Amino acid sequence: MFETSLTLNDLMFMLKGAGVTLMVTFFAVTGGTLMGLAFGVIRAQFKPWVTLPLAFVLDIFRSVPLLIQLILANAFQAIAGYGISPFVTSCIVLALYTAAYCTEIVRGAIAAVPAVTRRAARSLGLTWRQDMTQVVFPMALRVALPSWIGLTLGVMKDSALVLWLGIIELLRASQILVTRLQEPMFILLVAGAIYFVLSFPIARLGAQLEKRWKEND
Amino acid sequence: MIEIENVHKSFGSLKVLKGIDLTVAKGEVVSVIGGSGSGKSTLLTCINGLEPVDSGRILVEGVEVHARSTDLNKLRRKIGIVFQQFNAFPHLTVLENVTLAPRKVKGMSKREAEEIAVKQLDHVGLGDKKSVYPSRLSGGQQQRMAIARALAMSPGYMLFDEVTSALDPQLVGEVLDTLKLLADDGMTMICVTHEMGFARDVSDRVAFFDQGVMAEIGPPEQIFGDAKNEATRKFLSSVR
Ligand SMILES: Nc1ncnc2c1ncn2[C@@H]1O[C@H](COP(=O)(O)OP(=O)(O)OP(=O)(O)O)[C@@H](O)[C@H]1O
Numbered sequence: 001m002f003e004t005s006l007t008l009n010d011l012m013f014m015l016k017g018a019g020v021t022l023m024v025t026f027f028a029v030t031g032g033t034l035m036g037l038a039f040g041v042i043r044a045q046f047k048p049w050v051t052l053p054l055a056f057v058l059d060i061f062r063s064v065p066l067l068i069q070l071i072l073a074n075a076f077q078a079i080a081g082y083g084i085s086p087f088v089t090s091c092i093v094l095a096l097y098t099a100a101y102c103t104e105i106v107r108g109a110i111a112a113v114p115a116v117t118r119r120a121a122r123s124l125g126l127t128w129r130q131d132m133t134q135v136v137f138p139m140a141l142r143v144a145l146p147s148w149i150g151l152t153l154g155v156m157k158d159s160a161l162v163l164w165l166g167i168i169e170l171l172r173a174s175q176i177l178v179t180r181l182q183e184p185m186f187i188l189l190v191a192g193a194i195y196f197v198l199s200f201p202i203a204r205l206g207a208q209l210e211k212r213w214k215e216n217d
Numbered sequence: 218m219i220e221i222e223n224v225h226k227s228f229g230s231l232k233v234l235k236g237i238d239l240t241v242a243k244g245e246v247v248s249v250i251g252g253s254g255s256g257k258s259t260l261l262t263c264i265n266g267l268e269p270v271d272s273g274r275i276l277v278e279g280v281e282v283h284a285r286s287t288d289l290n291k292l293r294r295k296i297g298i299v300f301q302q303f304n305a306f307p308h309l310t311v312l313e314n315v316t317l318a319p320r321k322v323k324g325m326s327k328r329e330a331e332e333i334a335v336k337q338l339d340h341v342g343l344g345d346k347k348s349v350y351p352s353r354l355s356g357g358q359q360q361r362m363a364i365a366r367a368l369a370m371s372p373g374y375m376l377f378d379e380v381t382s383a384l385d386p387q388l389v390g391e392v393l394d395t396l397k398l399l400a401d402d403g404m405t406m407i408c409v410t411h412e413m414g415f416a417r418d419v420s421d422r423v424a425f426f427d428q429g430v431m432a433e434i435g436p437p438e439q440i441f442g443d444a445k446n447e448a449t450r451k452f453l454s455s456v457r
């Protein structure tokens with residue numbers, strides 16, 4: 001029969017790591033989505049050349065490997081003596097990284113709302129704000145959701161990179177156990193299963209919403 | 218009353234309106250006909266301030282549409298517009314489409330707005346489609362819903378931009394009937410249309426647009442029977 005020296009304590013250790021993963025992901029996705037919303041609206045609202053500087057900065061966050069961003073940001077804050085913890089640094093970097101992708105998702109989804117629909121809204125006397133909140137966002141949400149779910153799941157997996165700043169999240173916790181117990185296959189299997197359990201509800205929620213919206217089409 | 222005085226409008230270097238003068242009296246129905254690209258749609262979008270003008274002015278009930286001091290969101294409550302392309306709010310039911318503006322713009326309660334919406338939907342023959350989403354409607358039904366949605370704001374003026382030209386031929390009639398009903402009710406209307414029969418039967422006056430200029434305007438009998446302008450005659454013989 002199958003035997004393992006993985007104890008309940010060890011499993012708790014992994015779950016604690018998973019908690020950290022979940023927390024980093026939550027802060028990164030929440031912050032990144034809020035920023036992405038604001039930047040995306042700005043990008044959709046103004047002429048491309050006006051938002052060029054913004055687009056340029058976001059492109060940097062999208063093209064430089066996340067690991068490099070994390071290490072540089074951590075080194076920078078240490079040199080500058082900000083005294084920000086690695087956890088907070090990680091959340092900020094990941095949030096900016098998320099924001100960079102989310103901006104393009106939001107911009108694209110807003111652009112997908114037909115101009116004539118927006119004209120209809122404005123011609124009824126709705127203000128720009130009301131047009132945005134009552135018509136554009138609900139319509140754009142349906143376009144953006146699949147990409148946004150994909151982004152969120154991606155960030156959850158990418159958040160493993162924060163272990164390089166010494167944070168013990170799920171993957172790092174697993175590594176520690178692998179080193180100690182010498183059971184890489186089994187422990188990584190458990191870690192993978194935990195990642196799956198974390199991702200599954202988000203993916204399901206997305207599928208559920210899409211299905212509900214489809215019924216109206 | 219809508220007063221359009223010497224309105225010029227360009228998109229970049231393209232001159233789309235070259236000095237339009239037109240006054241539409243309360244209760245009057247004016248049809249606008251003319252070739253593609255002659256500036257008909259542009260004129261309508263200028264009237265409710267969706268597009269700025271380069272020069273000249275447009276007054277709606279004495280309020281200058283493009284004056285800086287004019288609150289366009291307020292002015293637009295008086296001017297309903299229906300477009301050629303379908304433009305339902307797809308995430309809202311038919312009833313919600315119609316109640317959105319009365320609630321958000323006029324601040325009506327849900328019940329008040331629904332009362333008005335139901336009346337308007339019955340009026341355009343969509344009383345049984347209230348809880349349906351727009352994607353379930355035919356093109357003709359979508360256009361009638363758009364008309365009800367505009368009417369729910371109790372506008373004093375209605376602008377129609379070729380509301381039947383995206384429709385299958387067999388659906389055109391039901392929408393034109395709705396417009397006729399409105400005209401009979403005394404609504405002030407400007408109808409851009411390719412339906413010459415409609416223009417002839419329903420309008421008080423017909424205006425012919427040619428390359429950004431209002432080449433001719435007059436009662437339908439005159440425009441269709443005895444057009445003075447060469448371009449008008451040519452256009453009419455081409456659409457017959
Ligand atoms: N937003 C815009 N930007 C640039 N050009 C435009 C815009 N809207 C209209 N035009 C151009 O202005 C001209 C007049 O357009 P308009 O839509 O007013 O014509 P129309 O008389 O309504 O034609 P149709 O019968 O085809 O609807 C066209 O050449 C069109 O390409």
Ligand SMILES: [Mg+2]
Pocket residue numbers: 257258259378379
């Ligand atoms: Mg047009």
